[in-house]
Amino acid sequence: MCGIAGIIHRGHTGDVGDEMTRMLQAMKHRGPDSTGYALYGDPSELLVMRFKLADPNDSGDFAYAERLARSRTAVEQRLAKLGAEVDRMDGESDYAYRATLRYAGELKPLADYVEDVPGVEVLSLGHSLEIVKDLGDAESVAQQYRLDKFQGSHAIGHVRMATESDVDIAGAHPYWAYPFSDVAVVHNGQLTNYHRWRRRLERLGHRFQSECDSEIIAVYLAQRMSDGLSLETAMKQSLTDLDGVFTYLVVTETSLGMAKDEMAAKPLVLYETEELVALASEEVAIRSVLNREIDTYDPYEGEVMVWSR
Amino acid sequence: MEQVSAAPQGGRYDIRGLAEPDATAPKNAVVSGSTAEFDAAELSTRQVNLELRRLVYGEGVTEVTVHNPGAKHSLSVGLLARCRVRIDGSLGYFGCGLIDGPEIHVTGRVGWSVAENMMSGVVVVDKNAGSLTGAALRGGDLVIRGHVGARTGIDQKGGTIVVGGNAGTLTGFMMQRGRQIICGDAGNGMGDSMYDGAIYVGGKVASLGVDCVEAELTETDREFIDRKCAIYRLDQPATFRKFVCGKKLWNYDNLEPNERKLVL
Numbered sequence: 001m002c003g004i005a006g007i008i009h010r011g012h013t014g015d016v017g018d019e020m021t022r023m024l025q026a027m028k029h030r031g032p033d034s035t036g037y038a039l040y041g042d043p044s045e046l047l048v049m050r051f052k053l054a055d056p057n058d059s060g061d062f063a064y065a066e067r068l069a070r071s072r073t074a075v076e077q078r079l080a081k082l083g084a085e086v087d088r089m090d091g092e093s094d095y096a097y098r099a100t101l102r103y104a105g106e107l108k109p110l111a112d113y114v115e116d117v118p119g120v121e122v123l124s125l126g127h128s129l130e131i132v133k134d135l136g137d138a139e140s141v142a143q144q145y146r147l148d149k150f151q152g153s154h155a156i157g158h159v160r161m162a163t164e165s166d167v168d169i170a171g172a173h174p175y176w177a178y179p180f181s182d183v184a185v186v187h188n189g190q191l192t193n194y195h196r197w198r199r200r201l202e203r204l205g206h207r208f209q210s211e212c213d214s215e216i217i218a219v220y221l222a223q224r225m226s227d228g229l230s231l232e233t234a235m236k237q238s239l240t241d242l243d244g245v246f247t248y249l250v251v252t253e254t255s256l257g258m259a260k261d262e263m264a265a266k267p268l269v270l271y272e273t274e275e276l277v278a279l280a281s282e283e284v285a286i287r288s289v290l291n292r293e294i295d296t297y298d299p300y301e302g303e304v305m306v307w308s309r
Numbered sequence: 310m311e312q313v314s315a316a317p318q319g320g321r322y323d324i325r326g327l328a329e330p331d332a333t334a335p336k337n338a339v340v341s342g343s344t345a346e347f348d349a350a351e352l353s354t355r356q357v358n359l360e361l362r363r364l365v366y367g368e369g370v371t372e373v374t375v376h377n378p379g380a381k382h383s384l385s386v387g388l389l390a391r392c393r394v395r396i397d398g399s400l401g402y403f404g405c406g407l408i409d410g411p412e413i414h415v416t417g418r419v420g421w422s423v424a425e426n427m428m429s430g431v432v433v434v435d436k437n438a439g440s441l442t443g444a445a446l447r448g449g450d451l452v453i454r455g456h457v458g459a460r461t462g463i464d465q466k467g468g469t470i471v472v473g474g475n476a477g478t479l480t481g482f483m484m485q486r487g488r489q490i491i492c493g494d495a496g497n498g499m500g501d502s503m504y505d506g507a508i509y510v511g512g513k514v515a516s517l518g519v520d521c522v523e524a525e526l527t528e529t530d531r532e533f534i535d536r537k538c539a540i541y542r543l544d545q546p547a548t549f550r551k552f553v554c555g556k557k558l559w560n561y562d563n564l565e566p567n568e569r570k571l572v573l
Contacts, residue, residue: 262497264440264459264478267421283380283420284401291379293398293417297437298458301478301496 001161002188003030004173004268005280006249007289008154008256008307012275016040017142017150020157023278023285024138030281031159034172035141036133038184038251040309041152043128046087046100050123051075051114054095055168056135058119067119068094074117079103082110092145096134108179112207121170121209126182128152128253133172153309154256156249158186165211174251175215177222178206182253185221187214188266188281189246197242217248235259235304249279257306264301271296277307329355334363338373345370349384350377357384365392365411380420385413402439405432421458424451427468433541440477443470446487452541459496462489465506473543479518481508481552490534492545503554509534511546522555 005023007016020037053071058064075097079086084103091097103110111122124131132145138159142148158173165171177183191197194213197220202208206219217238224234235250235257245265250257258279260268271278271286271294278286283296299305323330332355338347345364349357357375364370365388372393378384382401385394389409396404399417409428418436422444429448440458443451446468456474465484475493485504494512501518508521509530517523530551538545564572 262478267439269420269439282382282401283399283418284382287380295436296399296418297456298439298477301459 001030002173003027003159003281003285004156004186004188004247004249005158005278005285006154006156006186006251006256006258007276007278008309010275010277010307010309013042013151013153014276015148015150016152016155017147019289020155021138021142021147022288023280024157024159026285026288027159027280027282028137031161032137033162033167034133034135034160034169035138036131036158036160036172036174036186037141037147037155038124038129038131038157038174038176038186039147039150039152039155040128040182040251040253041130041150043253044100045102045127047084047103047125047127048130049099049101049114049125050097050131051099052096052119052121052123052169053117054119055170056095057168058095065094071117071120072097075114075120078113078117079110082113084110092132093134096132096145098130106179107181108205111179115207115209122176122178123169124176124184125179126176126253129176129182129184129251131174131176131184133158133169133174135167135169135172154251156184156186156251156256158188164190164213170210171212173212173214175212175218177218178209180222180226183218183222183225183250185214185218185248185250187217187246187248189244189248189261191216191242191244191246193243213244214248217242217246218250221250231255231257232304232306235306239302239304247281255306255308257304258299259304260299260301262302264298268299269296270299270305272307329353332356332359334359336360336363338364338370340364340368340370343370344372344374346374346376348376349381350379354381354383357381358386361385361388361394365390378417380417382420385411399436408432418455419453423453424449427451429468437474442472443468446470450537450541452543454541454543456493461491462487465489469537471537471541471543475512478515481506481521482518484508488533490537490549492538492543500552500554502558504559505554508552509549510552511549514550514552517552520555520558521552524551524553526551 084101087100089099173186174184191213197216247266269283338345374395378398380399380401383403386406388411391410394413396415400419402420406425412431415434421439422441424432425444433452437455438453438457442457442461445464448468452471454473459477461480463482465487467487470489478496479498481500489508492511497515498518500521
């Protein structure tokens with residue numbers, strides 16, 4: 001089933017970490033398998049890289065700690081080799097890390113080289129985007145990654161009920177639009193022309209980390225934008241290019257957008273004011289951050305909307 | 310031998326999947342004569358429904374006001390008696406489903422599948438509704454003053470759905486009986502695969518679905534629309550168009566080619 005949520009503060013910042021946790025926790029019944037966040041903090045000169053060394057499902061055998069230490073050293077060596085100077089590297093758990101880097105080069109070789117270390121996946125790369133995803137509900141993920149104090153302008157999130165691929169971090173949303181900076185997507189639905197688009201995008205040199213159909217939406221949009229389309233035009237194009245049922249949310253450094261397929265098969269409720277836009281699969285999620293009577297509506301089939309922060 | 314385990318939201322459910330099997334009516338309503346009101350802010354879905362049933366079935370109350378519904382799902386469902394319920398706010402999914410008899414007024418908005426399978430009664434929603442509004446409706450009047458989402462009255466088998474605003478895609482999908490009055494515009498594929506019944510549209514129709522055709526609006530139709538709009542005080546557009554089933558897909562009595570060979 002899955003649940004998606006998005007919030008964007010316009011002209012100011014807010015407690016997006018805490019707000020997204022409340023929204024996702026209110027929709028836990030839509031997907032208890034894993035929870036993910038794409039949060040936008042203050043843009044920084046430094047590049048923020050979120051990555052994992054292993055999956056929480058991996059067997060914790062005797063060599064586990066040693067393997068993780070080896071992988072971490074390998075990541076550090078590879079970053080140094082490409083001239084990315086590590087400003088800080090913090091472990092959120094024994095397998096999930098957040099690093100800030102001084103690096104001005106291309107993102108694709110950096111991501112590819114780091115991910116070449118076995119088990120390592122770059123979850124996000126950008127100057128303000130940070131993707132956090134793990135198994136369990138929103139409250140446990142927020143606690144593990146200390147998201148309650150996260151300040152920012154906008155965020156999207158996802159609670160997952162796995163249907164098409166495994167319950168692991170690679171299959172959890174949001175998806176970063178590898179290798180494009182600061183773009184991420186959450187999706188509720190199924191894409192039926194996944195393999196066709198995956199092959200097309202792979203021919204353009206993109207890598208896919210999971211078997212999850214949603215992963216192509218992020219890469220598809222980022223590819224279209226790098227071809228020169230605006231976010232909104234790329235999203236409109238996606239309505240005809242992507243086949244299946246979908247409602248998805250996309251975030252860039254400055255905007256948040258929604259698109260709904262022509263069947264309107266997947267829900268989305270929208271609350272919109274000058275200062276704040278909040279969207280979610282169910283109104284209870286919006287009520288968890290706005291605890292009062294509000295005017296909301298469902299966007300129609302085939303609609304694309306974009307808001308700037 | 311109730312087997313009870315922890316539900317995802319911290320509540321409990323039994324072996325049949327019934328949530329909070331040991332919930333009881335909170336008895337927090339203030340009753341005065343035949344009217345009552347209570348606050349749902351701190352109550353679970355089941356507690357709200359149990360309190361409503363206690364008041365209507367047990368206390369003989371005929372008018373109940375529910376404050377702070379908080380867009381919770383499945384509120385005010387399964388009421389099978391004549392009564393008046395005022396929901397002071399918005400409902401989530403499956404609100405007012407499976408009812409037979411009540412007159413329910415929702416002052417806010419409703420999510421997906423409002424008044425699903427209503428047998429009789431009236432549900433009036435002051436703001437917008439989500440998709441699947443009045444799914445499998447059997448009888449009664451369902452009135453949405455605002456806009457509705459997709460697949461309004463899917464599988465409708467009776468009753469009337471009145472929409473003050475616009476309707477989304479596949480309105481009246483597979484409807485079998487009953488009527489819909491859409492004062493605004495309707496989306497693509499309207500009346501797709503409908504078997505019977507009628508859809509009246511005041512605004513533009515984006516496109517018709519399979520086997521849905523326009524029919525002549527008769528005096529009786531006009532009288533029906535005027536009457537419904539007057540009862541619920543809806544501003545109606547000057548003209549309406551009527552859409553019905555084209556009966557091209559009516560093959561119920563026909564045998565398949567292979568079956569015909571067998572019979573003959």
